[in-house]
Amino acid sequence: MEIAVFALFAFLAVISAIVVVSHRNPVYAVMSLVITLISLAVLFVLLGAPFIAAIQVLVYAGAILVLFLFVIMLLNVEEDAQRTRSGIFQKVTALISAALFTGILAGLFWRDTASQEVAPLTSQSISLESLAHRLFAAYLLPFEMIGLLLLAAVVAATVLAKPYSSRPRAEDP
Amino acid sequence: MTVSIFWYLLLAAILFGIGTAGALTRRNGIAIFLSIELMLSSVNLALVAYSRLIGERLGDLQAALTGQLLVFFVIAVAAAEAAVGLALFIAVFRNRRTIDVNHLNIMRW
Numbered sequence: 147m148e149i150a151v152f153a154l155f156a157f158l159a160v161i162s163a164i165v166v167v168s169h170r171n172p173v174y175a176v177m178s179l180v181i182t183l184i185s186l187a188v189l190f191v192l193l194g195a196p197f198i199a200a201i202q203v204l205v206y207a208g209a210i211l212v213l214f215l216f217v218i219m220l221l222n223v224e225e226d227a228q229r230t231r232s233g234i235f236q237k238v239t240a241l242i243s244a245a246l247f248t249g250i251l252a253g254l255f256w257r258d259t260a261s262q263e264v265a266p267l268t269s270q271s272i273s274l275e276s277l278a279h280r281l282f283a284a285y286l287l288p289f290e291m292i293g294l295l296l297l298a299a300v301v302a303a304t305v306l307a308k309p310y311s312s313r314p315r316a317e318d319p
Numbered sequence: 320m321t322v323s324i325f326w327y328l329l330l331a332a333i334l335f336g337i338g339t340a341g342a343l344t345r346r347n348g349i350a351i352f353l354s355i356e357l358m359l360s361s362v363n364l365a366l367v368a369y370s371r372l373i374g375e376r377l378g379d380l381q382a383a384l385t386g387q388l389l390v391f392f393v394i395a396v397a398a399a400e401a402a403v404g405l406a407l408f409i410a411v412f413r414n415r416r417t418i419d420v421n422h423l424n425i426m427r428w
Contacts, residue, residue, distance in 0.1 A: 148322055150320055152322045152326065152327075155325060156330045158327070158332055159330065160330070160334065160336065160337070163334050163338070163357055164337060164339045164359055166337075166341065166354070167337055167338065167340060167341025167344070167345065167350075167353075167354050168341075172347060172349050172350055173354070174325070175350060175353050176353065179353055179356065179357060181418070182334070182357065182360070183360055183425070184341060186360055186361075186363070186364055188387050189327065189364060190364075190367055192322070193327065193367050193368055193371050193388070194371060194383075195370075195371075195386065195387045196365075197391075198387050198390050198391065198394075201391060201394055202360075202363075202394065205394050205395075205398055206360065206394060209398065210356070210397065210398055210401045210426060213401055213402065213405055214349065214353065214401070215354075215406065217349065217405040217409060218349055219407060220409065221349075221408065221409065221412045221418065230346050230419055230421045230422075232344050232346055236343070237344050238342045239343075240339075240340050240343035240421055241340055241344075243339070243343070243367065244336040244337070244339040244340035244343070245336060245347055247335075247336055247339060248333055248335065248336030249330040251335070251336075252328075252332045252333075255325055255328040255329060255332060256325060257376050259323070259328060259372060260323075260325050261324045262323065262325070262376075263321075263322055264323075264324055264339070264371060264372065264374070264375045265321075265375065267360050268320055271380055271382065271383065276380065276381070276384060277384050277388070279392070280381065280384050280385070280388060281388055285388055288392060292392060292395045292396070293389065295395070295396065295399050296395065296399050299398075299399035299400075299402045299403050299405060300397075300402065302338070302402075302403050302406070303402040303403050303405070303406035304406075304409050305420055306403065306406035306407055306409070307406040307409045307410065309413060313386065318381050
């Protein structure tokens with residue numbers, strides 16, 4: 147059962163990831179990235195991380211990709227008259243380097259984990275309580291810093307996206 | 320019967336490779352950004368898979384949870400990065416009327 151679920155969603159993730167990088171229309175690319183991220187969330191559940199799976203769906207698929215869609219529709223990229231295509235040589239080189247990197251990484255993973263078997267999950271190992279205890283005790287300072295970082299990002303995004311004409315000039319009173 | 324951790328890590332490596340190929344070949348700025356998001360979430364998968372394995376090796380549940388918390392922080396930073404990056408694209412598009420990276424070469428020497 148677990149193998150069937152893993153195989154189905156791993157296949158779905160790879161297929162939709164290929165669509166993400168190859169589709170000409172960015173809106174379709176974002177939609178298939180949503181499929182990839184939801185498949186990864188299912189795999190997180192299989193790995194015993196239901197909290198991360200929920201965060202992945204809510205924050206990644208729900209918030210970040212909606213932001214992407216919003217910006218794509220705002221910019222109307224499809225009517226970009228100056229668009230260029232990458233050459234065949236560049237595509238072949240990129241494919242070779244990506245395949246080489248994947249191969250090296252897969253070899254390293256094989257050496258490290260091929261003989262490892264993991265025990266089935268227990269209700270204790272996926273308990274949210276111990277995760278929350280760790281987050282708000284040992285990792286409280288990083289958690290607060292994430293809050294500050296998000297605040298800084300909100301301010302930075304607001305300033306950057308504002309048109310020049312509506313910015314107050316320095317000599318204004 | 321559980322799936323070996325290796326297969327999760329292999330899937331993460333494949334997704335990272337697809338994202339790399341996309342980031343190297345696409346010319347649309349937003350498509351490059353999407354490819355980078357794909358690479359980022361494949362690393363999240365590798366982190367969760369390894370945290371499961373480390374918890375198993377050490378026999379320590381807390382070690383497994385540390386990896387999951389790292390993924391939590393990565394997702395939060397990715398949200399901040401996406402907000403600022405997309406605002407940058409809006410600013411660039413407003414000035415240059417394009418986000419094709421071949422035309423964004425004024426900083427090239």
